Amino acid sequence: MWRRISVGMASTNLTSVSPWGAWVAFYIYFVGLSAGAFLVSTLANVFEVEGLEKIDRDALFAAIVSMVVALLFVWTDLGRMDRMYHPFLFRQATSPLSWEVHAYVAYIGILVTELYFSMRIDLAKVAERAEGWRAKLCGLLTLGRRETSEKSNETDERWLKRAGLVGIPLAIFMVHGGTGVLFAVSKARPYWNSGLFPVIFVISAVVSGTAMVSALYVLRAKMLTGEPLDRSLMDRLGKLLVGFILADAAFTAIDALIALNSLHPHEVETWLIVLFGEMSWSFWWFMVGLGWVLPLLLLSKRSWRRSPIPLTAAGLSVVVGIVAVRFNIVVPPQILPVMEGLPHGSYFPTTIEWLTSAGMIAVGLLLYSLGAEVLPLRPLDAAELAETTETNKQTQIANRSATDGSIPNDGGDD
The missing domain is CATH 1.20.120 (Four Helix Bundle (Hemerythrin (Met), subunit A))
Incomplete structure (x- = not known):
């Protein structure tokens, strides 16, 4: 990435004949992953398809991470990376690119809102029953709403559904459908102009999002939770x-x-x-x-x-x-x-393009891994909450023992 910043587009095989390459391909790929994962989540929280509530939060969090990675690719592809904020200052109403930038911001807001309402009660439970930095973080993420009553749950579900209803047309017509429009309005390229x-x-997008959520469901159960x-x-x-x-x-x-x-x-x-x-x-x-x-x-x-x-x-x-x-x-x-x-185009990504792409994808994997470890991306049951409480008790005992040098009594025979 430092080579990309210091050398500029000379580090790529992009030319004035072929100005779009790997970074643009990965950008539309991750926008598609995000929109697809979000639309899969709506099957649970809007259309209430039975059983899919188990993957609702996973899909929403994966959609947020995918959108972050997509915007990283857009930022890297800009000739002037320092001007990434210009579309918000200098708006152009007739430009699909200008509309897309604002749609992405609104879409990320919808995703964060949905994820909040879908897991707020579990965040409150973790904050109440756990200890340490995770409890403090989950407490902050509740935004002060610590109620866990049935009435508060109904309120969360109602707002979750409303956010999903707003997000569906936004994802279809503005986010990934809008990304398709960026290509479709290019009249000079008949292949795109459709x-x-x-x-x-x-x-x-729906294909890739469903595939990602399906793989994540199995991999997370096998590698992280053991459920x-x-x-x-x-x-x-x-x-x-x-x-x-x-x-x-x-x-x-x-x-x-x-x-x-x-x-x-x-x-x-x-x-x-x-x-x-x-x-x-x-x-x-x-x-x-x-x-x-x-x-x-x-x-x-x-x-x-x-x-x-x-x-x-x-x-x-x-x-x-x-x-x-x-x-x-x-x-x-x-x-x-x-x-x-005019000359024919010829393009294949350079090593710099491949390595920066791998690095940005790694950022996404890291963000998802951290979220999977810290956030309640699956609905918590009583057994999981009891296990969390017991784990924190054992940690406290171990910490006290390490401080005073004593040996904790586990109740068993010497």
Whole structure:
């Protein structure tokens, strides 16, 4: 990142012919992950689908982290990184980019609001029964609302649903649909200039978000909490993922058929580059293979959908495959010149681009890991609260023993 800041865009393979590259591809990828994870969470807190309340907070927190990572990629891609605040000072009402910046801020506000109302009562319980810095942090995050009564729970659920209802059109039409608009209004690139583009962005966002939430549900239970897995929930998530993958494949095929049937030279040539040109390996092996075919095979049987390994493998396969979808959206349309006589574009990310991308993704993984350790991202039951209280008691005894040099009496035989 220091090389990017000190050397500037000379550290990349971006040119005036191909001005968008890996950072833009990852930006729209993480915006899609965020919007998709949020829309999955609304199945629980707005549409009240049974069983999905177990992943509601996970999905919301993952959506927040994904949006933070997306904005990191936008910031890194700016030619003048120090001017990131300018869209708020110098607004342009006719610019989709200007609208998007403000939509992102409103969307993050909705996500934080929903996460607060979804876990406030558990934050209050942890603050009341736990000890140490975690209890103090959870107490601060309640914003002074420590009530845990049924009436306060009903109030939280009511406001949670209201925030979700506001967030659904914001996520669909402004956040990821709006990101699709950024490409669709580019008339000089016929491949992007399509009315279906915003819709395809939303569909692929839901695919990637469902895949991420499914994988996180299993991985978090296995690696962090050790809680038993809900097989019926896994089956439901697998079915949702299959349905969204089929919809994504269908819309992509429709978009390709419309473009090819138009016989517009620029559109046809761009699709030929995607299907058979220098980027074809990305389309067939990653987008089609990892994004569609492999997960559909892994989720084709009910017993596999209810098994941790196939569901996790399918989810991670889709998460990787959608990265190729984003690269196929950004890079191939910039290869053909927009006018005769201009040079063809040629782009592949430099080591600096790959390493900065890996670093920003690592920031997201770190933020999620910290949140998973500290925040009650799963509804707490009585047993978990008792375990938290007992753990803090044992910690206090150990600390006192370390201070005065005594040996704690555990009640057993010498």
